[in-house]
Amino acid sequence: MDATVITQQEDLANLRNVPKSPRCSTSENLLNLNIKEHYEIIKELGRGTYGKVVLGRCKETGTQVALKVLPKTNVKLREFQREFDLSYFLSPHSNIVDTYNVAFETKSSFVFAQEFAPVGDLFDKITPQQGMSEKDAKCVIRQIASALDFMHSKKLVHRDIKPENVLIFDHEFSKVKLMDFGMTRKDGTVIRKVNGSIPYTPPEICEAVRNESITVSTSCDIWAFGVLLFCMLTGNFPWENADISDVYYNEFTLWQRRKSTKLPSQWKKFTPRLMRLFRKILDPKGERRCEIKEICKYLNDSWIQPCKNSDNEEEDMASGSDHMDELSNILQNHGIETHMDKACARTQNIGMVTVIIAYIIILHYSLFPFHLINSHKLYTNRKMLT
Numbered sequence: 001m002d003a004t005v006i007t008q009q010e011d012l013a014n015l016r017n018v019p020k021s022p023r024c025s026t027s028e029n030l031l032n033l034n035i036k037e038h039y040e041i042i043k044e045l046g047r048g049t050y051g052k053v054v055l056g057r058c059k060e061t062g063t064q065v066a067l068k069v070l071p072k073t074n075v076k077l078r079e080f081q082r083e084f085d086l087s088y089f090l091s092p093h094s095n096i097v098d099t100y101n102v103a104f105e106t107k108s109s110f111v112f113a114q115e116f117a118p119v120g121d122l123f124d125k126i127t128p129q130q131g132m133s134e135k136d137a138k139c140v141i142r143q144i145a146s147a148l149d150f151m152h153s154k155k156l157v158h159r160d161i162k163p164e165n166v167l168i169f170d171h172e173f174s175k176v177k178l179m180d181f182g183m184t185r186k187d188g189t190v191i192r193k194v195n196g197s198i199p200y201t202p203p204e205i206c207e208a209v210r211n212e213s214i215t216v217s218t219s220c221d222i223w224a225f226g227v228l229l230f231c232m233l234t235g236n237f238p239w240e241n242a243d244i245s246d247v248y249y250n251e252f253t254l255w256q257r258r259k260s261t262k263l264p265s266q267w268k269k270f271t272p273r274l275m276r277l278f279r280k281i282l283d284p285k286g287e288r289r290c291e292i293k294e295i296c297k298y299l300n301d302s303w304i305q306p307c308k309n310s311d312n313e314e315e316d317m318a319s320g321s322d323h324m325d326e327l328s329n330i331l332q333n334h335g336i337e338t339h340m341d342k343a344c345a346r347t348q349n350i351g352m353v354t355v356i357i358a359y360i361i362i363l364h365y366s367l368f369p370f371h372l373i374n375s376h377k378l379y380t381n382r383k384m385l386t
């Protein structure tokens, strides 16, 4: 690495077992550098809320690195230091992006270096409205679950699980790593809600108002992980916000809490086994959500239905008979009997058939737009997610 950058004394082996990085404060050691004197900037790799990441080649060693550049106008030294320290501390895990022992400041920004992921991030690998293959999704899920399990074992909560924060190193997804520890906090830390909600935000945070105190919990990552899994397998978000005003969220929670046997249409492609897992991951009550290890128990099961299976047929039949009950109630309660008194048997039948057809048409049109709206809820672009 560049000889002018800071060098820390502790090796990675020391860091593995230490819950809090013992490395001396980067603020005491940060060198003031001109980035272009030391790195040839090849291209921009991406942008986030707080800064950008560029691909640079170290002029001294020829090594290619991803430089995370955080403008001082967006990020305080303390925040930069925390992100760098956490990234470095978590680096030894094979599914967490490697952060090098390289951090410095320029006139306008704080900078640190990480390994470069040549295939980019997971967002671009999810085809809108289609998602990824079950096999590829499982490869990714297995590795990110391992990274999260490691973080949770250190009592750290990532707090920003989403496809843009998963880096891909090969097209077979055999090497996938979690990154971006800018929002990571210790489990149990009390913070104030500052940002709005995105589709990955758990309900307990969605419902908090701005500036309200919230307690950081590993269960927040579990929720976001569940939403990520849905996105990977469908190319859609399950909802825009995990909030009671969101019709898709409401439908899911009715099913999740067993208040309805009707599985919302966008979940019907999944096997009962995967739905059992979703029920445990996406529990509206954070304290009831499963732990990340639970997810690994489901990795050898089938997740996507080849065709409708019996469990869902049962649910469909149940919901079908609900509609028939409703229909006969309507027929009984709204005039059919009086009509019957006056008309002949033939007219009765025609009237009955007409009402049934009308009811089916109404039912069809009340369900059909749902699919249309749902298919429009596509995984449009990154901006929607930040």
Ligand SMILES: Nc1ncnc2c1ncn2[C@@H]1O[C@H](COP(=O)(O)OP(=O)(O)OP(=O)(O)O)[C@@H](O)[C@H]1O
Binding pocket: 045, 046, 047, 048, 049, 050, 051, 052, 053, 066, 068, 097, 114, 115, 116, 117, 118, 120, 121, 160, 164, 165, 167, 179, 180, 182, 386
């Ligand atoms: N090591 C890397 N190799 C390749 N691409 C990367 C690397 N690090 C980041 N990127 C790209 O840059 C994008 C932004 O990076 P990052 O998430 O670290 O920025 P951020 O400002 O923290 O974003 P956020 O809005 O999530 O807080 C990523 O989504 C990814 O596409």
